[in-house]
Amino acid sequence: MTVDDANAGGGAEPAGPPTYPTPHHEVDHTAEPSDDPLAIRLEQLILGAERRYTPFQAARTAGVSMELASRFWRAMGFADIGQAKALTEADVLALRRLAGLVEAGLLSEPMAVQVARSTGQTTARLAEWQIDSFLEGLTEPPEPGMTRTEVTYPLVELLLPELEEFLIYVWRRQLAAATGRVLVQAADDEEMVDRRLAVGFADLVGFTRLTRRLEEEELGELVEAFETTCADLVAAHGGRLIKTLGDEVLYCADDAGTAAEIALRLIETLSHDETMPALRVGIAFGTVTTRMGDVFGTTVNLASRLTSIAPKDAVLVDGALAEELTRTGEAPASEAEAAEEATRAEKEGRPAAAYRFALQPMWQRPVRGLGVVEPWLLSRRPT
Numbered sequence: 001m002t003v004d005d006a007n008a009g010g011g012a013e014p015a016g017p018p019t020y021p022t023p024h025h026e027v028d029h030t031a032e033p034s035d036d037p038l039a040i041r042l043e044q045l046i047l048g049a050e051r052r053y054t055p056f057q058a059a060r061t062a063g064v065s066m067e068l069a070s071r072f073w074r075a076m077g078f079a080d081i082g083q084a085k086a087l088t089e090a091d092v093l094a095l096r097r098l099a100g101l102v103e104a105g106l107l108s109e110p111m112a113v114q115v116a117r118s119t120g121q122t123t124a125r126l127a128e129w130q131i132d133s134f135l136e137g138l139t140e141p142p143e144p145g146m147t148r149t150e151v152t153y154p155l156v157e158l159l160l161p162e163l164e165e166f167l168i169y170v171w172r173r174q175l176a177a178a179t180g181r182v183l184v185q186a187a188d189d190e191e192m193v194d195r196r197l198a199v200g201f202a203d204l205v206g207f208t209r210l211t212r213r214l215e216e217e218e219l220g221e222l223v224e225a226f227e228t229t230c231a232d233l234v235a236a237h238g239g240r241l242i243k244t245l246g247d248e249v250l251y252c253a254d255d256a257g258t259a260a261e262i263a264l265r266l267i268e269t270l271s272h273d274e275t276m277p278a279l280r281v282g283i284a285f286g287t288v289t290t291r292m293g294d295v296f297g298t299t300v301n302l303a304s305r306l307t308s309i310a311p312k313d314a315v316l317v318d319g320a321l322a323e324e325l326t327r328t329g330e331a332p333a334s335e336a337e338a339a340e341e342a343t344r345a346e347k348e349g350r351p352a353a354a355y356r357f358a359l360q361p362m363w364q365r366p367v368r369g370l371g372v373v374e375p376w377l378l379s380r381r382p383t
Contacts, residue, residue, distance in 0.1 A: 038153070045156060049088035058087040062095035068109070072098055075113045076120035118292040130163075197252045197288045198259030198321060199300050200239075201307040202230060202266050205278040207247035222275065223247070229269060237262045242295055248307075252288065252295055256324035259283050260357055263315040264380050271313050278313050282306025283378070285321035298370070305367045306375055315378040322359050322376040331357040331381075355381050 059069035101107040230249040234241045239253040239262045253259040263281040270276045286299035310316040325331040332338035332355050345352035360377040367373050
């Protein structure tokens, strides 16, 4: 029997010092919370409350079993701090809310854990970025003799309410957009989870060699510029950035034309930046499973494989995406037929069909784990 099992459902507080996951994001997962006076003051400022409860006391006060509380805390990514008195009223309220959603039947327990995990992972990355980049740049001591810590407290005090309101605003906007995409566009309940999407990978060529040549600061600036450019272009042209992996980005779009336009824009934009390595993009179209903001399935794997075999500064797509572009009239079935049709249109004095994209079939080739595929080279058709 584990310590969590022994304490599930309440009971007497354990006499020994077992460890439980609690809301303190530390690298050392058995670290005690800091006793530094300034750190405690900053924590109280950010959390809006003082330390009051041990993990066992917080679970008992919230009316939640220690086992369930531990599952929630682990899912949120909080570290183990033993039975130190480190939790606040906000921690108790959060437990009550999650457990209440389960008790009311609004969420199943596994779904509540998923909510905790997705929220924890997303906000952890946001918080790390804000501390590493945002606050670090703003807290340079304005006068000799002042320490960074002396500047941090008043700055956080001023920024905290504004950033909190902005976070809620962006979250609501994203939630509204996601709800509209999934509920309005899905034809049935199954499509809410398994949907047909275009999935694209964009990958910097030779990035590993580049890491050995550049200084850390230069490498960080290059990655930030790459991710920023990709995020802006994906958003501006109607796609959704799923995640960034340093030298690679994963995005998706509801239709093939949008995904193709984004891919070509990425190539065109980054190829004009002399500081950037060459880029290659692979796109596949098909059924995709969505979980916690990520995408999975054969379509995603195929897009990744196409990226790995794409030429420099070029876009490879699978047969399904090529067929979809042809079906929607955004690319001709063949360039020969398009030329013949243009000639007929000119003779008849009518406008020829306008295609955005050109598709060139490439040699069939085996792709690891996916069999033989026939990629198509995507390009922009001259106007």
